[in-house]
Amino acid sequence: MKTGWIIEDQGNRKGLWVNESIFNVANGYLGVRGNYEEGYDGKEPTIRGTYINAFYDITPIQYGESAYAFPDTQQKLVNVIDVQDLHIRIGEESFSLFAGQVVSYRRWLNMKEGKYVRLVHWISPQGKELEIEFTRMASFTTLELFVMDVKITRINCDDEVTITSGMNGDISNYTNSNDPRVASDHAKLLHVVHTGVQDTCLQIVAETSRSRLRVAATTFHELTPCIEGRLIQTDTNLTKEYVFPKGKEVLRLTKYNVFTDTRRHEQPELCGLEIVKSVVSKGIKQIWKEQELYLEAFWAMANIEIQGDAPLQEGLRYNVYQLLQSVGKDKYSNIAAKGLSGEGYEGHYFWDTEIYILPFFILCQPELAKQLLRYRYTILGEAKIRAKELGHRKGAAYAWRTITGQECSAYFPAGTAQFHINGDIAYTYIQYYLATGDEAFIAEFGAEVVFETARTWIELGHFDDGVFKIDAVTGPDEYTAIVNNNYYTNVLAKYNMEWAVKWYRQLKSTHPEAWASLCNRIELTDEEIIIFEQAAAQMYLPFNDKLGIHEQDDSFLSKKVWDFENTPRANYPLLLNYHPLFIYRHQVLKQADTVLAHFLIEDGVSSDVLKSSYDYYEKITTHDSSLSSAIYSIMASKIGYADKAYSYFIETARMDLDNTHGNTKDGLHMANMGGTWMAVVYGFTGVRIKEDQLVLNPVLPKAWEGYKFSMQYRQAQITVEVNTNETVLMVDAVKPIVLEVKGKRFKIQTGKIRIAI
Amino acid sequence: MKTGWIIEDQGNRKGLWVNESIFNVANGYLGVRGNYEEGYDGKEPTIRGTYINAFYDITPIQYGESAYAFPDTQQKLVNVIDVQDLHIRIGEESFSLFAGQVVSYRRWLNMKEGKYVRLVHWISPQGKELEIEFTRMASFTTLELFVMDVKITRINCDDEVTITSGMNGDISNYTNSNDPRVASDHAKLLHVVHTGVQDTCLQIVAETSRSRLRVAATTFHELTPCIEGRLIQTDTNLTKEYVFPKGKEVLRLTKYNVFTDTRRHEQPELCGLEIVKSVVSKGIKQIWKEQELYLEAFWAMANIEIQGDAPLQEGLRYNVYQLLQSVGKDKYSNIAAKGLSGEGYEGHYFWDTEIYILPFFILCQPELAKQLLRYRYTILGEAKIRAKELGHRKGAAYAWRTITGQECSAYFPAGTAQFHINGDIAYTYIQYYLATGDEAFIAEFGAEVVFETARTWIELGHFDDGVFKIDAVTGPDEYTAIVNNNYYTNVLAKYNMEWAVKWYRQLKSTHPEAWASLCNRIELTDEEIIIFEQAAAQMYLPFNDKLGIHEQDDSFLSKKVWDFENTPRANYPLLLNYHPLFIYRHQVLKQADTVLAHFLIEDGVSSDVLKSSYDYYEKITTHDSSLSSAIYSIMASKIGYADKAYSYFIETARMDLDNTHGNTKDGLHMANMGGTWMAVVYGFTGVRIKEDQLVLNPVLPKAWEGYKFSMQYRQAQITVEVNTNETVLMVDAVKPIVLEVKGKRFKIQTGKIRIAI
Structure with a gap:
């Protein structure tokens, strides 16, 4: 085994379903959780899931009391057809890790090869001994492909072995009405429209209830020795039973599964068959080889090597690998809050992508970064519609959480009110430009996004006594909601408008035609630019003289400080144990807010202020959000708090591997994973992308x-x-x-x- | 007819269902909407309803995203068994106002007699001529009784007449998912458990789905001439068909309907039969007489006579009459936002009772006022439980809307956040005491409520730099939410705590035993009283020097003023046309807030400030809430704006009679009705109840x-x-x-x- 490239099943995590997230196998299009092929014992909780990025259904949102422009439907990542089933029988006994004797068990993810392996040495209750090796891979070079491979060696026995390989279309999503971070209702989204066999391939086609998207799973079985199987077909399932006769040879089944969907494939049924044929003819070895080559290129840019700390090395590499597994590689998709590893946050895309994940892609995989930014451009139209719904005359109001651009947040104080997402998106277009110098991309896509988001600030804010104020917003810290002049929001708004002005003037001379066409299309005038300039220049940035820090918002520092001393450990995260009003009434942070602003936009803020701000806000931050520790690590590095920088970094690096937030079962914390990389590059290395230098x-x-x-x-x-x-x-x-x-x-x-x- | 005592059907309101609310017949226990006995044409919309005050079912509340301590169920006033059906046939033709020729039609409510009459002169399509007079009454002396009477005179014909009288247990509530002011779901709440005949009475017994409350409707038919009827019985309905033979005499059917329920009657079935027997033996004439005597006594105290303005006289008297029709007369019930006239706001009790309705009862019907205040005492236990749920160590947090005390608000920014309801309740106990001098009541009930609500302010607020602040609350104006130091809230909190201190010291000497027992029971100490005193004395009351007014809250005056000029009339009420965040971002009021505070607590506020405040806030108040105009009328009187005082008064006086808010179909605006009375007594007459004088x-x-x-x-x-x-x-x-x-x-x-x- 190559040190630091292997993630092993530690067996000491709470429940198998945590490992299901950790050992998910994905490629940005397709993701399969690390369920056991043969299942558990019926008692262990499980979320058996296969997901296609941006493949969603629509469910109604119920409100106890609704109000104008509350979204009435939500998009939801669909748990699609399950092809994981592989049941093994020796004689009359079924293989299960919950019966007989497990002589040895290992499971690992090889991040250099892009393969997952589960290796079991098992003795059945009646004493039959088997070695079984399961391998899985979601191909980075053929995104539709999820390939499984099982090898069975009979030890001290030669009994008949049966492998039953299933495809199941009768699938529901996971729900839990007690946790706001996962879906509470509407489990059954997918309905099978067809099961059948064509050209020796099995195929199940299913459709979502309301979005009417169709997915096809097409499977081909390759057997060694080559035998014929028996088909069992129902309305929703296809199963093949292969009976290997008595003998001693190694048995092997390779299961090529191809997923195609109507968002990307005009005829998913046909297309699925074609792709299966092409990959089968290529063969498993070649597929594995291609995966290795792809990853070799990836790691050449993305690898961070640490000398002297193996567990952190492992965590850091794992997190970067998961970023690659999660990143959407077409214009329909982005990176969901949980990647493709679980159903938490329902497969939605948040600001996490821009602020926590794109920094890695911008500096290590700029082509993928560009793809992620283009996604925001493709949903600009939706954001403009949303702005109108919200009462704005112009501009774009990006959805707080979405798949195709529509607002899917059902709780506006910590959703729609987080207008800063517009600034976050603009900021990241600017970062991409500063890092790549790719002005053509800006002329084509970026400028329009930055102009439209700049307009949103003018709609939201107003001039009051010589300053520009923005009222009734929520900043990144969700433990304070609907406030006036959130420093983070204002400082990003200022930056957004400054760059709108800059690009307007710059493109006018460098790309006059594109500029003219854009200005004409979105009716942007010199007058509007002057207003952007004024608003940016006069932006109100609350500052408290006594403490020498920027105030999180107008009123934050006059609130009561949370009584941390009398808050038992079990009461965290606070959001699961206190009414929002109780939380809002206090100085307490879920996550970095002003401190995050200081990281993103440091120019013009003195180091004294940075330090005082860190000292003040750190004391009252719970880090109940997984988006917090990375930022505190980075800013601790900036200030020179080496110990803090390191301990926060540790928290991020192994958050999911050690399930420190207790909800890894719902999926991995992708933003935090990006944050780990940032904590090294922006934190320890102090990288900052400035206007004319790095x-x-x-x-x-x-x-x-x-x-x-x-x-x-x-x-x-x-x-x-x-x-x-x-x-x-x-x-x-x-x-x-x-x-x-x-x-x-x-x-x-x-x-x-x-x-x- | 007696001038000014009659409300007539004007026929010019939008839809018959508006008149259903206006012509509701109720007595505080029981309410029946003014539906036509024979129904409409199947096209006219209708809300056919019969309600028992505080008779509720429980329905789940769905949230798109829930959070800690959000109520998960709601109570809902149940539409109970419908006994209104009376169908008349002459020969083969059915009487309907939508067929044949209506020679004359009149409908009126006689407020001196407490009777509703509908008188129709009608010619059938085949030329049969009838005069039909329907009378209805909900008895104020036998609260369970709703009596109906129909007289039929055949004109120029002597055909056989059939009257079919029905009781229907298959009832649903009205829902409309597009209007936050009415229920959006869960229409079917009531299920019939029994229909049958006993002792010549018809009886339907029905039960609610979740609260498991039972209601019995027991009906007796009295006929002139006396004939036998035919019974038609189903699982949910009972119908009697009476066929009057050919002839010329006047036909008459009196339908005695008695409603009994398990909240008030141990055996509603038995009890219903007994009450029916007693009222039948009394006879309709005696029942009408008793009603008149009851109302004579009522009007002796409650009547306001105006010389020189008949329409206003009518409106004013109508509104006062409706207060009497709505007021709960037992400890289980209060006054719902719509009384018993409709299902709007689901039969919940709000602060409306204390601030808008109790003033009338305190000064005109103090015994009923006491009953209303006792209701709050009976739900004090629930309020204490709610305080704990909200994270408070002690005190009582009254539900924003409720029937039995549990929070039923599903939108906390304009629900639970309106902590001022605690101050409103305390304030009204104090007003009652000042008006009546009833110290015994205070010792027994009032002090405990005032102490517990005082505690809530200490839990909510905190001392900051020598002032006491209360953060994250919503004031009466729901167009601004979750703010710090709402002036209204703070000024009421101050008053609440001052009186807690006062009563603590006063009762210690006047009622030492009751005092000691109470302090012991609720563990109230001298130390706590000192904190109340300090918090009251140091209460922060935001004031803007430049404008010379109290600021609605810390940040209100720095927001952007609403662009009234560019808001088309059709966009009001704003809540139905703008996202809450858009509204919250602006200086715009749904209703009186600071101005209301100035009315309730005027001492210590200079007349200059009162005037400046009025001038400033009036300009930005939409009066989208029906709770606004009355207060602006009163304060206009105070300041000397006679024209404004009068025009706001007009708005309140005929709000429902003229359906000026467009939603009278959902029920009458009870708080506004109390406000009309206040506009005369507190407004034109300038009445204020002070500590030692009126x-x-x-x-x-x-x-x-x-x-x-x-x-x-x-x-x-x-x-x-x-x-x-x-x-x-x-x-x-x-x-x-x-x-x-x-x-x-x-x-x-x-x-x-x-x-x-």
């Missing part, structure tokens, strides 16, 4: 001997190596770039920079 | 020649007569009282006071 301020955590990673900046490949003595930067660019390392500026095209630590 | 500042509206009304103050009967020259007060007391009239103080026991106008 800034680095590397430090080495005490516990480490060194670390190394790569990134791409303005088409330059930069490798950063930090060890106990020095930082070494290797640059390979097509034209000179400017780096500022520990305060020193370098203009460099190719070569090394060495700076003492 | 203050009056009468004026005569220009349009009137005079007005006259009575009230009771500290067991004194006071009649106030205002005419163009003078005000005459007639006092008849058991001991001297102090009156301050136009700034002059009088100590008087019996006699007249004359003051020039």
